[in-house]
Amino acid sequence: MREIHVIGIGAGDPEQLTLQAVRALRSTDVFFLLDKGEVKSDLTGLRRELLEAHIPEGTYRIVEASDPERDRAAGGTRYSPAVEDWRSARAALYERLIAEELGEDEHGAFLVWGDPALYDSTLGILEEVLARGAVAFAYDVVPGISSxxxxxxxxxxxxxxxxxxxxxxxxxxxxxxxxxxxxxxxxxxxxxxxxxxxxxxxxxxxxxxxxxxxxxxxxxxxxxxxxxxxxxxxxxxxxxxxxxxxxxxxxxxxxxx
The missing domain is CATH 3.30.950.10 (Tetrapyrrole methylase, C-terminal domain)
Known part of the structure; x- marks a missing residue:
């Protein structure tokens, strides 16, 4: 069974990473990083620096993918449908990444800014992936220090x-x-x-x-x-x-x- 860690990595200060989060990082084989484009490339850079600070080089792989675009101009009655469309596009991406990039006996991880339980979509998206039934996995959640x-x-x-x-x-x-x-x-x-x-x-x-x-x-x-x-x-x-x-x-x- 594939296993996924959803790891809260805090608001940005690498010293605020919890001991539980460090243990989860060190047990991970594949990290999935979403690329939000050149403008926000420093967010991906901060994640890489965090991994380099806590995990021995050569003990893990990083898989990057482009984050689906969301219609941020949608307002009023169009707002909720736009968010649902974006979440479904992310679910399709997560499904492909887990199925193609994670071995059946490996641990994967998504690194979440702040805390995964507060205004973050990762948990809901993973549940949608499981509901589709195309790929099976177990997952756990590591809380983080929120903004x-x-x-x-x-x-x-x-x-x-x-x-x-x-x-x-x-x-x-x-x-x-x-x-x-x-x-x-x-x-x-x-x-x-x-x-x-x-x-x-x-x-x-x-x-x-x-x-x-x-x-x-x-x-x-x-x-x-x-x-x-x-x-x-x-x-x-x-x-x-x-x-x-x-x-x-x-x-x-x-x-x-």
Missing amino acids: VSALVARHRTGLNRVARPVQITTGRRLAEGFPEGVDDVVVMLDAHQVFRKYADQDIDIYWGAYIGTPDEILDSGPIAEAAPRIERARAEARERKGWIMDTYLLRRRRADG
Whole structure:
């Protein structure tokens, strides 16, 4: 039976790789890396550096494949179908890679930024591959330090306050309104800087981009003051690198602290 490790490799800092993750890396014969194009080639480079730092040379193989394109212009009612089409294309790719590149007695691995359980599609895609029935394998999951955990650690704060909930959502959902009954909201996948919508409210923002990497950028403060700085920093970074990965925590100020 082929076996697959889905390994959370953290937000970017190689020192945040867990001991469990290192053990999984060292038991892997074939690593599957998805190439997201020249613009994001440094992401593939970071994965290679991580492997070189923890595994003896010559004990594993790397198989690279081009990641299927997703229709990122799709919005409204077209958004969910576009995501499903992309996931199905990835499932077909994973199925081929596992069937053709992984021996029946070998261990393969997918390296996932952050944690595989938080806003990542790998687990769902592997389940779709298994449901197709063309290739059989077992898989396990190694948790990683998410960008959310790394963000609040870098800002020396917590996700929630005493006896209060915290919600993790997306920029798309935040655009529909601030969640009811929640004062602390973590926002991921916000390509449109929706936080600007709340600049007239008593809310603080804790923002970070490229967390855990040498390019890390951090900013915080009342949204009205921090938003212009974040917009400038985000635009400059995107122009310089061609892409950006960021997340932030919004914290509503309350009279009772």
